Amino acid sequence: MYSFLNDYSEGAHPLVMDALLETNKVQSVGYGMDEYCRKAGDAIYKRIGTLAPDIHFLVGGTQTNMTFISHCLKDYQAVIACDAGHINVHETGAVEATGHKILTREHQYGKVTVEMIEDIVKCQVDEHMVEPKMVYISQTTEWGTYYTLSELEDIYACCQENDLYLFMDGARLGSALVLEGAPTMKQIAQNVDAFYIGGTKMGALFGEALVICNDDLKEGFRYQLKNKGAMLAKGRLLGVQFYELLKDNLYEEIGLFENKMADKLRTALKEKYPLYLPSTTNQIFVDLPNNDLKEIEKEFMVTHMNTLDKSHTRIRLVTSWATDEKQVDKFIELINNI
């Protein structure tokens, strides 16, 4: 059985593993104050340009979201997301566990829109309702789509007008960075208050690099990290991995490769089946007759998203740095023969 379940089924990209091995015996201070974290931070600075963001390395996505969102909001403030947002559905209430409501509207192609934000802001009339203070978006989205630079600029303008922070979850950022019209890392940094560069789903063993661009949100974040159990003792492990991913173009190369693998699957699938929100990223959503799905699942693992009707199911396939092209070809052959 070969798995297209997700992009974290294997360990780390071989170059990342090499870097961990090479540095394994070197002594360093703990908790992210080491040379490797400094170098990884420098690599990020270099990509971002003139800004001077605060950079922190965390272990996982849910952890990063809950730690940073709770850092930015006062007790009575809320975060805006679309209903499909990772924080709203798939984090077991981690944001609410830190005391904050998530205000949602139905996603539009997987995304938050300016209209959505404005509608939520308009609904908040007095102190008997939570105050929206942050907008959370994901690049790429939960449904495999992505924000163009122009969309991001519009959302950021709307946020600034309404005194809202904009926070981008970049768990799968690499897949978007290499796509047409998508903002570069530098452009992202100029159009959000903070974002994170995902590692776990982009070839690292684990890790997310949080980049805080807005000066107002920087103070005391290392305390916040520890307070939420999110400060890794051997912080160097995060520095080493992100330095390897970001010093040259490994991060983008991984994005290109996984998108290419996904494109191959997509091209074949759409000949036979309707795609849902046809993405160009490393996630594919496709609606299958259950009989065909049964055939596929004799050899491949895929994620069931929704039951569409008695005889159809929406599934997800995900590619990654580790995707085996031979298995992709085998999958294509299989569906062509169904």
Next chain:
Amino acid sequence: MYSFLNDYSEGAHPLVMDALLETNKVQSVGYGMDEYCRKAGDAIYKRIGTLAPDIHFLVGGTQTNMTFISHCLKDYQAVIACDAGHINVHETGAVEATGHKILTREHQYGKVTVEMIEDIVKCQVDEHMVEPKMVYISQTTEWGTYYTLSELEDIYACCQENDLYLFMDGARLGSALVLEGAPTMKQIAQNVDAFYIGGTKMGALFGEALVICNDDLKEGFRYQLKNKGAMLAKGRLLGVQFYELLKDNLYEEIGLFENKMADKLRTALKEKYPLYLPSTTNQIFVDLPNNDLKEIEKEFMVTHMNTLDKSHTRIRLVTSWATDEKQVDKFIELINNI
């Protein structure tokens, strides 16, 4: 400069790194539901014997403490610790951040005592005060001492009498396991409601294995993990490492080695300086004239604990699986020549 600052200055034990490398390309399901975690769990079962504990793998110690303590306590319940307890001092209020008070008394040789527990329980008279419901101890303690089997049994008996859970933080468990009179892992499991087997400070890249012995505390813990941002996507990384540490005796061998290195340092130090709470574990606390400290710090990094007076400082030295015996010898030579 060689560092005796702590036991997490390097990466992982070479055998642990080998295991991570070997399994790197294998696909597995996420979030700790994989084969490696199952095997690591089996290795723990095997050591513990007839019990059937729930086993969960987390990334770090503070995370494990806050996630598990908040899992066990109702809103109005508190955890008992000694004033030196890691949760009380060095976790930036992570337990309180989950809503719970820590009730403390002054440590006795770094430890919690039966008298301490009974005194705290007696002070709680009605619903205007928090209800103590758990006792937190560390093996080894923050001051390098450890609980004997007999001490542990007494504390557990006291806990059961007073309807308190007993939770042992085993961040440095390996150092204690190999010492005379200390409880074995099996004896620990029989005398606590839960404990964790530390990995971060015992040769893993990171990770702590939480062992829940009390059936009442098992329900829903995977939800709790996710709710607190403590569920690792590539959970297999934890399984692989703990399997390597625990399948044979690597965990104990690391404990023996670090204690032996500490013994060498201790023997030399106590010739010249007073030791504080003379431990037999991998942490050494010693009171030095500041002039001597200055000499030492030309070549070695050590942790400053307290300023004792204008001219004396209490410092800490820690050994680990990675301690270089040549550096130990060099340190001994240096202090002998001061």
Next chain:
Amino acid sequence: MYSFLNDYSEGAHPLVMDALLETNKVQSVGYGMDEYCRKAGDAIYKRIGTLAPDIHFLVGGTQTNMTFISHCLKDYQAVIACDAGHINVHETGAVEATGHKILTREHQYGKVTVEMIEDIVKCQVDEHMVEPKMVYISQTTEWGTYYTLSELEDIYACCQENDLYLFMDGARLGSALVLEGAPTMKQIAQNVDAFYIGGTKMGALFGEALVICNDDLKEGFRYQLKNKGAMLAKGRLLGVQFYELLKDNLYEEIGLFENKMADKLRTALKEKYPLYLPSTTNQIFVDLPNNDLKEIEKEFMVTHMNTLDKSHTRIRLVTSWATDEKQVDKFIELINNI
């Protein structure tokens, strides 16, 4: 200007004030352990019959909701409500502030339905999502409708089937108790796990009487009260008021009176304007041309609910024990002359 803004614009019903005055100089123990609270509890027992619920008196509705909901749920559990639910909209995130997510669907005539609950339960598939554990309903609802006995029974059956607690917010319970088909207090107690009898909006100065019917939810609630700042020092004030309201039929008489006043307004309004979800309780929702609204607001205060379009607004009028019938007549005359 006369206010139809809400049912808490005045102090307390004269009989309640009398009772407070009469008992003012009597000494009693604090925190709800007094004779008056016992007598009020007995009055509630008497209405409910064979059950032996735990009864606690709190000061306000939001406080009661957040204190009790957080008492019942584990960290990772959520409460189901309709989107219009008071806890979801008008409590400034008080439930989320205690750590819990609210799962919603669009209200049906102001209500939660069995279909809604089942759909939410079905969507929850694993530990990456919060576990729904409670259903929150209001009698009467935010939109002035009410649950019939039959509807309540269906919802409770659905809750029991799905291992969910059912909690009824009875801020305006008196208005429903006297309506056809509505459950009696005894029937409510048999068909929920807990409910509260509202005082603030039903003639008391303040106060809500929480009735916990499910034995599993009783333990430790006085600790929870104090932990959430919800234990009133002079708890007797709550006992005195609820005893006065519930010892005979004052509570129901208030319900009847406010409904009657609302009926008068309703009858007149519906001749000229469309009512929204035509209720029979003490809240009236009506859609007005803005010009007419302007006329009304020269003499009366009403609540603006929604802007319907450029020239129409949905407003709310509320009656209470204190509503002045002469003002009702004057209002009717006014709209008849517009």
Next chain:
Amino acid sequence: MYSFLNDYSEGAHPLVMDALLETNKVQSVGYGMDEYCRKAGDAIYKRIGTLAPDIHFLVGGTQTNMTFISHCLKDYQAVIACDAGHINVHETGAVEATGHKILTREHQYGKVTVEMIEDIVKCQVDEHMVEPKMVYISQTTEWGTYYTLSELEDIYACCQENDLYLFMDGARLGSALVLEGAPTMKQIAQNVDAFYIGGTKMGALFGEALVICNDDLKEGFRYQLKNKGAMLAKGRLLGVQFYELLKDNLYEEIGLFENKMADKLRTALKEKYPLYLPSTTNQIFVDLPNNDLKEIEKEFMVTHMNTLDKSHTRIRLVTSWATDEKQVDKFIELINNI
């Protein structure tokens, strides 16, 4: 049986009850936005002088403490108190329930001292420990003592030097205001960041008036009130009561009367028994032989504080606006005849 248990055994001062009665039928807007709250606020402004504090009225002391402390602190910040502090002992972890640690040292005559604060600040060295950010004191203290103006000034200077907020819990403020050397309300306002004027223990049915002096702490507090379930629907009840207490000198008269009653008891008691921390406020702590205590408790209710030894107990007597001087005389006669 006559009770000296506390200062909230009766309802409200007759003048307060009169004011509530007189205004009972008047309509007002809800949630503290009414005329009565405005007038009560003006009465406080008038006493405080040139400052322009934000004033909010809450129902109880624990509620005020937890709502305001959590308003001021970031997730990782802590509040300093002495070990006897009300928030540390008698609020069932309400402050921790909002996520914040309380850092304590042993009280000195019931008080926090500059040395205590400096010691706690000095112990905090890095982000692995909570950041102390507020000092909590009570006027009068839990042990019946009070801060002089000079002591308060010193503590405030220390707070400002260390970037700490100073918050004074004035649950029994009236008893201190009329004592020699104690700060006036105006002097308090000049030497704290916020304080509250207690009503519950000073003749109101309930209520505490929070006065926020520091501009940085004012923003969004009405949201915080609602978020913590602390916004009273009929907020006018608080305005009416505090206006009555503070418009002239009723508040101080109550303080004078209760102190005078306490002085009578104190004078008699100290002839026969050792007083603990001999206070001049309305709380008396005295160490009694158990046999004598038994005699007293045939006719009077008192609070047991500590068991001193097998045959001695420390008890507390409290006087209030409602204390019956005949009962005071009867008590004195009784102890004189033991």
